[in-house]
Amino acid sequence: MDEQYLAMKECFTRGARDVGEDLGLPFFASLYQAVADDRRMLEIVRGFPPGPATITGFVTTLNYLLLCDPKHPLREFFPTMKNPRGAIMTKDFAGSMSRYCIDHADKLRKGISDYGVQTNSVNRAPGLLPPMGIVADLEGPIAHLDVGTSAGLLLCLNRFHFDFGDHGTVGDPKSPVHVRCQVKGELSPPVPREMPDIRYRVGLDKRPVDIDNADAILRLRSFFSPEQFDAIQLFENAVALARNVRPRLIRGDALVELPKVIEQIPRDIHPCVTCSWMLWQLSPNELQQFVTLLSDTSRTRPLSCIVVDNHKTIQQIAPHLTTGEAPDPKVKGKVLLLSCDRGDIKITDLADIAPHGERMVWRDGDTAAPALDRSPKTDTSRNNGLI
Ligand SMILES: C[S@@+](CC[C@H](N)C(=O)[O-])C[C@H]1O[C@@H](n2cnc3c(N)ncnc32)[C@H](O)[C@@H]1O
Numbered sequence: 001m002d003e004q005y006l007a008m009k010e011c012f013t014r015g016a017r018d019v020g021e022d023l024g025l026p027f028f029a030s031l032y033q034a035v036a037d038d039r040r041m042l043e044i045v046r047g048f049p050p051g052p053a054t055i056t057g058f059v060t061t062l063n064y065l066l067l068c069d070p071k072h073p074l075r076e077f078f079p080t081m082k083n084p085r086g087a088i089m090t091k092d093f094a095g096s097m098s099r100y101c102i103d104h105a106d107k108l109r110k111g112i113s114d115y116g117v118q119t120n121s122v123n124r125a126p127g128l129l130p131p132m133g134i135v136a137d138l139e140g141p142i143a144h145l146d147v148g149t150s151a152g153l154l155l156c157l158n159r160f161h162f163d164f165g166d167h168g169t170v171g172d173p174k175s176p177v178h179v180r181c182q183v184k185g186e187l188s189p190p191v192p193r194e195m196p197d198i199r200y201r202v203g204l205d206k207r208p209v210d211i212d213n214a215d216a217i218l219r220l221r222s223f224f225s226p227e228q229f230d231a232i233q234l235f236e237n238a239v240a241l242a243r244n245v246r247p248r249l250i251r252g253d254a255l256v257e258l259p260k261v262i263e264q265i266p267r268d269i270h271p272c273v274t275c276s277w278m279l280w281q282l283s284p285n286e287l288q289q290f291v292t293l294l295s296d297t298s299r300t301r302p303l304s305c306i307v308v309d310n311h312k313t314i315q316q317i318a319p320h321l322t323t324g325e326a327p328d329p330k331v332k333g334k335v336l337l338l339s340c341d342r343g344d345i346k347i348t349d350l351a352d353i354a355p356h357g358e359r360m361v362w363r364d365g366d367t368a369a370p371a372l373d374r375s376p377k378t379d380t381s382r383n384n385g386l387i
Contacts, residue, residue, distance in 0.1 A: 011050035012036035028225035030089040061111025064222035079227040120150035122238040124357040126181035127308040133192030139270035148278025149203025155247035158195040176237040185361035187368035208249040271303040280313040298340035305338040
């Protein structure tokens with residue numbers, strides 16, 4: 001057996017474990033494992049680098065092709081309302097999947113190389129809201145600039161309803177988008193009593209997704225496992241909301257465009273950049289360039305940047321905060337606040353968070369709310385007519 005084949009097999013096997021154990025998606029995990037166990041499916045991706053883009057690209061392109069072809073017999077193995085777990089990966093299922101993938105090998109390869117990993121998960125908003133509240137308390141009205149915005153769904157977060165359990169709720173309870181986050185650990189996150197006063201919003205992405213393009217939305221949807229009925233519904237509700245709000249999205253590389261986009265923000269509004277699971281896609285060199293860009297831009301005006309990403313990426317930004325490995329697999333992400341002023345960057349380690357925002361441990365004692373004494377208040381979304 002050659003080295004390349006073994007590396008790819010190992011990568012799909014690891015992917016199956018991560019998706020099954022850490023994300024709790026046994027059906028999706030069984031698809032990753034079926035590829036790992038089938039030489040003919042592994043041959044389809046010969047020549048691709050064994051990494052997250054290849055394995056996620058393979059399984060999500062397969063999911064996308066079947067979303068486009070809902071009557072295909074392979075779909076009968078997939079989760080449905082009647083059979084929410086889907087079929088167990090039997091020989092029959094694995095054989096049908098293998099034949100389908102071989103028949104669609106060109107489309108699978110094209111999906112992997114053209115698409116990359118492009119999610120848009122609104123349940124990540126709980127990682128952004130308390131930090132945004134901290135920024136708004138300190139700086140007043142803010143401009144939300146979402147970098148790596150995808151379809152711009154997180155730009156509509158002040159129209160969502162947030163539920164942090166005993167730690168508070170905020171937003172319009174009638175919102176079509178309800179996001180929930182379970183708070184673990186000793187400290188209470190500072191759930192704002194009111195939505196931050198967002199006066200300007202804009203998204204930046206290398207490949208922004210057009211919310212009016214049904215096929216592009218289906219492709220984005222294919223990143224959810226078919227067993228994630230609630231998450232898929234939430235995604236569809238968020239797309240419908242974004243079609244109303246219509247946040248402005250700009251196509252461009254953050255490493256080039258960020259200063260120009262910040263320059264367009266009115267001077268009396270504080271720029272609050274958000275990077276939700278975007279920076280891991282940059283090389284170490286590009287990541288350093290991004291941090292330098294924040295520092296340089298802050299020489300002419302102060303700005304804040306909220307980063308949510310994995311420990312490996314965070315380690316490159318703030319080596320003193322993590323070894324690069326998440327100590328708790330259930331909260332594999334980290335939330336940082338970068339306060340940038342006159343070229344200096346102060347980094348605050350705010351929280352650990354699950355990749356899709358469903359669980360959080362607040363880490364920063366200085367900003368934590370007094371334990372569980374926040375009376376929930378709702379429907380306070382402010383919009384001063386600018387957006
Ligand atoms: C994994 S998705 C995350 C999307 C969204 N922020 C979320 O959390 O759901 C990463 C996004 O970053 C974008 N991206 C990657 N590198 C970029 C760059 N250099 N400049 C702008 N966008 C970039 C990708 O196109 C993709 O839409």
